[in-house]
Amino acid sequence: MKIMAKIAIAGAGAMGSRFGYMLQKAGNDVILMDNWEQHVETINEKGLTVDDNGQTQVIQIPAMAPRAVKEVQDLVILFTKTMQLKTMLEDIKGTIGKNTAVLCLMNGLGNVDVIEQYVKKQHIIVGVTLWTSELVGPGHISFTGSGSIGLQNIDPREQDRAAKVVSLLNAAGLNATLSTDVTTDIWKKACVNGTLNSLCTLLDCNIEEFGQLKEAPQMAREILNEFAAVAKLENVTIDVDEILTSLQKLGDTSQAGAHYPSMHQDLIQHHRKTEIDFLNGYVAKKGKANGIATPYNTLVTQLVHAKEQILVEDK
């Protein structure tokens, strides 16, 4: 893979568009792929509006419906919502050739199981990212601050491919490193999202408010104990106290303050379905299949689904 590579972003929402913008700026040949027509049209007709740490600019970057892209890519970065992952992989079959690396930086548990149905194991690279971004509206994203990425090829014999992707991301300032245990990283991030995102959504509160709730540590601990028990099945060790400490820090920082987690944005603000089945729902389902009691995650999942049924128009 060249440093100047052909890169397709599969799911060009807030995060996908930020990555696309940064990777194109570094000289790569980038295409944004998204099924939201109005978003794609706006980007093609007016450009992508980028609020980059307070500086607004409009950049030209190609955008297309995923099915319309036929050219094989060097790198495809998956940034869909988890529940749209399967459809996206169907749509982008034409972009994945025998040398294409497929990088998944999506939140949630169980994504690899889905990707493996479409992509050979050697080509799959997964990771977690602390970059953030917000979708202001069609063709318009906004972000501040910086982030990092840890990633790994899921086939341990193929770390060269992952190393090349790290170089390519770092050339674009995306601050990537090779992880030695990305599965644990993914679980840890899911632990944070499975408490903070899910509970802020159910309680309709922001991260700062959540951090001040007397009940937050107790609820989080019960949820996380179940995450830890299910993670053990996948040989992942979760230190519940460590996650609780990081949750506390998130709630404390004045910068996270009035920020609403993405699941809240999806369901409460935009009346869209959530990724709950790939967080608490995954734990509840795997727990049930393996005789591990997961009442907390089961109820959280049921409540979020109930809330979806009430708020989401397209049921």
Next chain:
Amino acid sequence: MKIMAKIAIAGAGAMGSRFGYMLQKAGNDVILMDNWEQHVETINEKGLTVDDNGQTQVIQIPAMAPRAVKEVQDLVILFTKTMQLKTMLEDIKGTIGKNTAVLCLMNGLGNVDVIEQYVKKQHIIVGVTLWTSELVGPGHISFTGSGSIGLQNIDPREQDRAAKVVSLLNAAGLNATLSTDVTTDIWKKACVNGTLNSLCTLLDCNIEEFGQLKEAPQMAREILNEFAAVAKLENVTIDVDEILTSLQKLGDTSQAGAHYPSMHQDLIQHHRKTEIDFLNGYVAKKGKANGIATPYNTLVTQLVHAKEQILVEDK
């Protein structure tokens, strides 16, 4: 006790005012007692506005702060919110003499434990009621339909007193009967409230919407299984399927339809604290004390308390 009795309503909200109105109309000497000053003042200055099945009338009925009432009553009817019960009992000590019957028709579990600290067992009558009422604003209530009451003296040797109260209530058209197992009746009502009220509050939905939720029966069943396990400690048998059937009926009837349960009115609409500690919280607490796992009721209680912390001004 005479049929024309001196009756004090301790807590003259929606239900208390309806009972006071009906009992006064039947010729009793009724006084409303409430700690909401604006409500009391409005009733004294302008009368109590009563929307009785669509007919609006203004009636004259005395209202006072509970502490100000010094005269011993024949009957005191407790209709406070459960968390204000203790304070109310302190405030109305002067109204309870050696022949006063104290009737509690309040929702929730554990009320008798509190009343017994202030009133001799022989004088305590407890019951459940299916009458409903709504507080429109200070000095203004609204209601439709009719209801019923089942009651019992908690000292089994004192059913004569309960029988007299039944006669007095029936003379006012309140449709009362002597119950033979009021503890079970109270638990059954708490089962309905602990699912319907608590979940409608958490999900911000009305009873009709709740009835249509795919997740409702599963969530209700888990919550009710824990209610049943804890009820057994008090020698009360709860048939979970029977409660589920009655919940289903409540969700089906077009008349219950867009009605929001009282806990939703309290917390979501009026930002007041809820009675959760006397429903799901009671089950969680008793379960914990007796080694019975109650994760569903524990989480429901924690979530409602968290929501209170977010919404209620006076924390």
